[in-house]
Structure formats: structure tokens, C-alpha cells
Amino acid sequence: MIRFDNLTKIYKDSNTDVVAINDLSLSFKQGEINIIHGKSGSGKSTLLLMAGGMLKPDTGYVYWGDNNVYKTSSLKRNRLRASYVGFMFQRFYLIPYLNVYDNIRYPLTLVGNENPKKRISELAERIGIAHRLTHKPHQLSIGEQQRVALCRSIANNPPILLADEPTGNLDVENSKILIDILKEEAQNGRYVIIVTHDDRVLEIGNRVIHL
């Protein structure tokens, strides 16, 4: 479902070129949790952004299913992303003026599902924020916000789930809740790729990729 072919990304500057990713090819198995590991500056975030269709590699290809991501127009890429990829940022980035319900609903409307009540209450129930649906993001704790962000990224049932340091801001307890959900999501048949420093997340990985 997701595959990297000879990816290279070089950040070019006037003085120095930074080689963030060098000729990397990877394929992934359905239902597996893939952990990307490496020291700071090794290009983990860069790789994830390229995987998510948000950063064009200098050479090489990213595939979502049969779609060569960077060979399609940006308009089509946007549409594909809405149905193929769920992306979690370290800083969740919820939309501040929409309540929890609408934050989760938003990606669903992008694929034409305007009234996904059942799906949202199901999801909210599972991650324990069902009673907070009418609240705005700023009324939630950090852990709750990250759970909403996770909910949002999987609301569409995207086959691919990408997460950059999903537990980076969380305490032990919230991390555990989140890790459990990620595990479940993988078992439900998603392709999961996580960038992390967190040892507890490392533990649940089926495969660790060192950069």
C-alpha cells in the first residue's frame, strides 16, 4: 500500500547542502507498526513528510497503492491524501474554532461524508472523549487534545497512518492510552509508520528502521 523507491532529499543552502535522506527504498506490510528511529537530525521528520505527500523528494518515488504520489498534480495529490493518509503531528494542530466533534468530522467532509455521527461517536467512545465532543480544543488537556488529533487522523479510515512523535508531549498514562489505540489501529489492518524517541512506543513496533 505504501512504498518508497530510492528516496533522496537534500536541503540545499547557499553554503552547505544537508543530505537528509539518501537513496532510501522501503516497503511496508499491512497491520505492522513501523518505527523510524535515529538520532536528531537524521531525517526522520523529512521522511515522514515525504511519505505523507507533503514534501517532494529530489529523486525517487513514494507510492500510495498504485498512485505515484509526486507524479500527480497537486490538486489530485490533495484528494488522494484526504482518503489515503492520516497524519499526526507532534503538536496536534487542532482547528481552534471548531469543537471536538467538528474537528473529527472535518476530514470526513473532505471525502464527502457530511454527517458521520455514528462513526464519530464510535471513535470518541473508544478513545474516551465522548463526553467532550462539544468542547473547543483549548478546553481540553494536552493528552485529550492528542487523542482528538489521533481520532481525526483515523476518522476517514485511511489505510496509511503516519505519526511524528505522537507521545512527545504526553505523560506516562496518556502515552499508554495512545499507544494502545495505535496498536489497535495496526491490528485493524492499517499501515502504521511512527517516528519516535519514546521507548514504550519502540516496544510495540513490529519493525524498527534506523536512519
Next chain:
Amino acid sequence: MLFKIVFSQIKQKLLVTLMLLIAMIALVSLYVYIKNTSQFTNRSMELIMKDMGHNYNLISKDCKKIDSYLINNNQVYFPISQSDLLLKERKMPSKYYVAMQQERLVVQNTEIILSGIKPLGGNFESPEKRNLLDAVKRNEVRLGADIAKSLNLKTSDTINIEGKTFKVATIIPYNGDIDDYRVWANIEDTWEVLGNKDSINILLAFLCMHGTNLENLLVQQQILLKATTPNLQQIIKMPIAKGRDKARQSTNKTLINLFYIISLITIIVISVTGLYEVHERRREIGIMLSMGTSYLKIIAVFLIRILLLAIIASIIGFFIGSFLSIWITSSFLETNTQNISIIWSDFPTALGLTSLFAIIAQLIPVIKMLSLDPVRILVED
């Protein structure tokens, strides 16, 4: 969802949105107010000008102007049929004429100017486009104020002029000129009294003169007259027409410049607010784009919101501007052809232009937004 986002954004930034709305309302109000006021003033000027009387008179080419001014016995008669030539000439700026026979007489030791008139020209088109004088009925007269006073006459009294008896139909209020000494009658009656049947010694007309260049127009007029009725010469009293033309031009010029200034301010206010907003919302925009939202949808949010504000601002601004102009001018301006009231026909223009400028102005922040790279925004901090 689109409208939900629009309204949620408005709610989130209520104060900024309100300020923007108020600024837009103020600009629309100001323009509507000034436009209405100048239109009412212009109409009022027209009435004042007409009250000053005929400004375009035609006399025989063989008559010295001074003889006509003094209304003495050296005035030269010409056939009334000359006016047919003028009426037939479509290019003449006046479609209405008053044929007049005027002579000085003494009645009961009082000097009068007997003025037999016949209004000429088609049916009155509108209150504005019509003869300044109405016909006088046979055997009736209208009296100038000084004559009525000297002869001690009231309405319905009778007066004998050269053996013919007339009934006083109206007494005209003081005018402060020679008209106060006129006795207006039907021209058929004056022909009976004074002779010279089917002849007149002056044709009265009225020119509005709203041409682009007044001087030019007068020259054209002279040429046209020469071709149409070579036996006549024109006497033009133009200061009022010129004054009105100048007033009209200066309001037009003021309005057009005001329009540019207001449009520019509107565009700047909206653009700056919009740029600020794009900056404030760059992360939200980034996250939406990263989720696969099309640029089109994000642009739509911006445009729908500004359009909404433009519609509200033009409605409220239109009414504020209209009421303000009515309230201020109605106490002292008098108009005939247009009431001092809301000019509804201006509303679509106000709505259309405000919306158009709002959208144009919003395109600047939209273009700025299009240059946003979602990744750059989301990883920069």
C-alpha cells in the same frame, strides 16, 4: 461545513470582523451620502435656474437688441411660422418655445407691457421637460405684481385694454424685474388688440446646457440657428446655466475622485486585515491543506466571508447614507423632478461595487495564502 467554518471564524475573531464591517459601512455611507446630496443639490439648482426664467430668446435679425430689451416701438415683427422651422429641427436643444407679442401701452395712466403668448411644442414630456409658461385662456389675463398694485386689481376683477375687456385670472408674485409690469394674455387676443396678426416680436426658450463644453455648445447653437432660421438672432442669458453646469461638473469630479479614494481605502483596509488574518491562521490553513483540503475550499472560506460583510455593509451603509442625506438636505433644498428620498436605483450599484471591491481586495491575502507551503508552516516551529 464551509459555512460552519465561515461563521466559526467570524465568531472567533468577532472584534476584528466587527471593526472591518464598521469601516466598510462607514465608507459606503459616506459615498452614498455625498452622492445623494450632490444629486439633490443639482436637481434643486435646476429648479432655481428655471425660476430665473427663459435664458434663450430669439428676435428678428433686423431688430436691435436694445429695442427688444427696452420693448419699444422699434421692435421688429416676424412671422410666428418661423417657430415651425425650429420645432422641426431635431438637433435644437430646446423642444419648447413660447411665441410672444409684446408692446408697451398705457392703461388708466399706468404703463403696462401687454404680452400675448402662445406656448409651442409637443405635449409636455415630464414635469422637467416642458414649457416654462402655460397658455393664457382667451379673454383672461395674468397680471404682474406691480401692475395689479398700481391698478388696484384682484383676481376675478376685470380690466379694459384698448377697448377689450379681460378677466384677471391670476396675479403673479413679485419677480423683481420687468415681468412685474407685464399683462399676460392669449396671443389671439393681443393680435386683436394690437394688430400684426400671425406675427410676433420674440420667441422665448430655455436651454439647460448640460454639455461637456458650454462655450462650444453655444457656438454650435449659433451655427445651427443660422442654418435653421437665418432671419433670427439669438440672445443668450447664460450665467445661471453656466453656474449650474459648473456646479454639476464640480460635483461630478468630486464624486469620481471620492469614489477612487474610497475604493482605495476599502481595498487597503480589507487587504491589510486579510493579510493579518492569513498570518494569524497560517497554522490552521497548513493543517487543513495537509489533511487534503483543496486550496479552492480555503479560498472559498475567505471570499464567502468578505462577500457576506460586503453585503451587510452595503445594505446598512446605503440606508445610513441615504437617511443622512435626506435628513440634512430636505429642510432647505427644493426639487421638482426628483423627490428628496431614497434613491433605490442606486442600491444595486452600491451592492455590486462594494462586493466587487471587497473580492478584489481579498484576492491579495488569498494570493499570499496560495504561496503558503503547508509543510513549511507546520514544521517551522
